Amino acid sequence: MSVVFPSLSSLRAFETTARHLSMKQAAEELNVTPGAISLQVRELEAALGVALFERKPRQLVLTPSGADYAASLRSAFRLIREATEVVRSRGNPDIITLSCTTGFAIQWLMPRLDRFQAAHPNIDLRIGTTARLVDFRTDGVALAVRHGLGVYAGLASEKLVDDVLVVVASPEQVAKLGPSPAPRSLAGHTLIHDAGRNDWRMWLEAAGAFDVDWRKGPLIAPDSNGALEAARGGIGFALLREGFVADDLAKGRLVAPFGNSVRSRFAYYLVYPPEALDRAAVRTVREWLVNEASRVL
Structure with a gap:
């Protein structure tokens, strides 16, 4: 005896609605109207002979049968996508x-x-x-x-890189600080700024280097790439994200002369x-x- 399967469009409409618990959001994802989604879900329920959603005012709730069916369909659609990827990727990246x-x-x-x-x-x-x-x-x-x-x-979301600011400069610039430098020894040296000057103010205050004028130094916009290149070129000292300059520090292109760093909540x-x-x-x-x-x- 052959089994009559529900239409693929009704299965997609149900799985998407179950994922969002919203026919409006499902309609936006599938680029159809909410009315079309509602009709397809009701046709699927009629074909199966079970209720997949409990419809409450302004809220959709999956029934136990609906929750089990949605989980199975999600796995099935994943297998279809993976099989399609395999076929498409043969000979192509x-x-x-x-x-x-x-x-x-x-x-x-x-x-x-x-x-x-x-x-x-x-x-x-x-x-x-x-x-x-x-x-x-x-x-x-x-x-x-x-x-x-x-x-x-x-x-x-998964955290990749902490926002930890560290002072870096070329080895030649760091040598000008003398032996055992402290943050206050930055006075009289060029501070490089990327998008604003507040980062330097925050770092110097945290380091207790109140005699260093954080307002001086070139402002290189619009992002930290210019400040990085300026530090590599020996123009002065830059305050950059530790995770971003790890390669430069490991290869000796830059040196971090101080142990002080400032961690942002970002x-x-x-x-x-x-x-x-x-x-x-x-x-x-x-x-x-x-x-x-x-x-x-």
Whole structure:
């Protein structure tokens, strides 16, 4: 006896609605009207002969049968996506787009990309640099790195890099401070600023170096990349994120002459919609980023 399966469109409508617990959000994801979603879900319930949702005023609640069915469908759709990826990727790289700020891309990511490409030659990791929030549904972005507190509605977030500010300069500049330098020995030396001057004020006050004028020194905008290049070029002392200059410190291009650092309550977080990890290549990139963040260069 053959089994008549429900239509794929009704299954997608139900699984998406169950994930959001909202027909409006499901309609937005699937680019149809809420009325179409409602009709497809009701047709599915009629075909199955069971209620999948308990409809309350302004609220949808999955019934026990609906919750079990949604979990099974989620696994089934994941298998379909993975099988489709395998077919598409034969002979072609899997394209994954990562969105991040220019500073994160140049200072943290670029020194590590050779390792990623060597380990995962079949993944084409593309970097999109922007400071604005991306729309994962419409911008073609799988993963994003954002600077903040790590709380993003409807998205998963994992801390990658703490926001710890440390003073760095070229070895030649540090030598000018003399033996056993203290933060107050920065007086009379050039302080490099990236987007503003408050970071230097905060660091110097925390270090007790009240005699150093934090207001002086060139302001190199719009981000910390210019300050990094200026420090490498021996122009002066820059206050940069410790995690971003780890490669320069390890290779001796820069030196951190003081043990003092200032930790912000902000950090750099890897952000993504939970369903993005249904793609095997996205899971690979996510795991690599997390592992790199815990690695000492």
